[in-house]
Amino acid sequence: MHTENTTTPDDIQDAAAYWFARVHSGNFTVAERERFMAWRSANPKHEQEYRALDQIWQATGMLPEDELRALLEVPESSAQKRVGRRQWLVGAGAVCAAAVVGGVAVHHYGVLDATTDVLQYATAQGEQRKVQLPDSSVIEMNVNTELTVQYYASRRVIALAQGEATFEVVSNSERPFIVDAGDTSVRVTGTVFNVRREPDRVAVAVQSGSVEVTTGRWWSRDEAMLTADMVAEVQANRSLYVERADVGVLTAWRQGKVVFRDQPLDDVVREMNRYLRHPIHLTDSRLKPLRMAGVFNIQDAEGFLQALQTHLPVVVVQRPDGSVNLALLR
Incomplete structure (x- = not known):
């Protein structure tokens, strides 16, 4: 059982690592959340450092599972050397270890390269919108949709917060196109596919080409490869179902x-x-x-x-x- 620690490290990097470990621990208390939010808002550097750790955490999802598990098995002494000032992460269990490994993932995939473009788009009730991205890929957004586009040196990432969109992706094997919808991720190099995110499910439908759909936490992920006229649906419990369907019917909203x-x-x-x-x-x-x-x-x-x-x-x-x-x- 977790005994709440009311002392936060003085060093900003150490404090960010401490709070990151607590947030992802699985037993984060209401009182801790209040202290955590107060710490984040107290200084812009606090927020900046915490977001940097969160980006590292997100990057761990890009590593093949066997590599990630191998890295997690590094002896403690080596892990401590790797972490340096983020020693809080080592002592907080497997969740924190994953964040440590994320540092390797960031280096491996070049995620620390400066983001070249950050674009935000949204549609309202009854509104549809079509946008062309810097690489000439096209996003066609359905009603009540919110998404953010981020371009890195080694990947193109779209965070779909809610709603539905069809993506016509220009092929680039060196810079995969990834759509993140909560715990569900869609990875492609070039294809046309539709993603719909609702509070209790995510549905992916492929019109042409192929996509890889993964869902769940990094230690227990389900995945499926979809080709044309295939649909994957992820329920709230992260169950993944795949079937053939008429994608034209599912995306008739485009017409x-x-x-x-x-x-x-x-x-x-x-x-x-x-x-x-x-x-x-x-x-x-x-x-x-x-x-x-x-x-x-x-x-x-x-x-x-x-x-x-x-x-x-x-x-x-x-x-x-x-x-x-x-x-x-x-």
């Missing part, structure tokens, strides 16, 4: 369409609400299992509502705020 194939009305309405300016609400739980099929324009709320009334026993009730209630026809 302003959404396709439903005999799906529950609950799912249909939830999907349409991603695009509609005014949301649709189901007022009766008996509506949820009703089935719906069709191809709809994502901007045509009226056409969609008309189709619902034509094919299902529902009544559309317009509300003063513009939203719509669906009730069961009696």
Whole structure:
């Protein structure tokens, strides 16, 4: 059991290493979190040093597992020499050891090279956007999407915070293109693929070329190689499922369409609400299992509502705020 230490090292580098170890320890307390946030905000150098360690930690995910495990087995005396002033990391268990190894990973992959470009993009409710990156790769963003693009000497990294995007990647075997969506990572050199990140799942669909999908922590990662017309879905518990699918249907949003194939009305309405300016609400739980099929324009709320009334026993009730209630026809 962890006994809370109320003393933080005076040296900024040592303090950053100490806090990094505690954050990733698995038993970080509420009181510690308050002290940690206070320490980070007390001095810009604190934040800078902590972020540097976090970048090293992220780099460990790029090392092959066998290399990472071999590095973790270095005798303690050698590890201490390697760490130097970051001795706090050695004494904090395997999590901290991984961060130490990250220092080797950073050197090996050239991650310490200055970032040449950092770009941020976002779309709002109902907004779609297409951007061309410095290497001529193209990102087509769906609604409610946030992502950050970072270019390094040895890799191109996109952090997908939320939403959905299709990536048309210009091939460069010396500079792989990586999309990070939480614990799920997609690695390619040149291809066209779609990534959708929701709070409880991440879905990757390949239109052409191939991608490598990995998920989970570095010590227990699942991975799958996808080619055209293959989809991988990662659930909240990090379970990885792969199947063949019609990627054109999944990415119909790029043509302003959404396709439903005999799906529950609950799912249909939830999907349409991603695009509609005014949301649709189901007022009766008996509506949820009703089935719906069709191809709809994502901007045509009226056409969609008309189709619902034509094919299902529902009544559309317009509300003063513009939203719509669906009730069961009696």
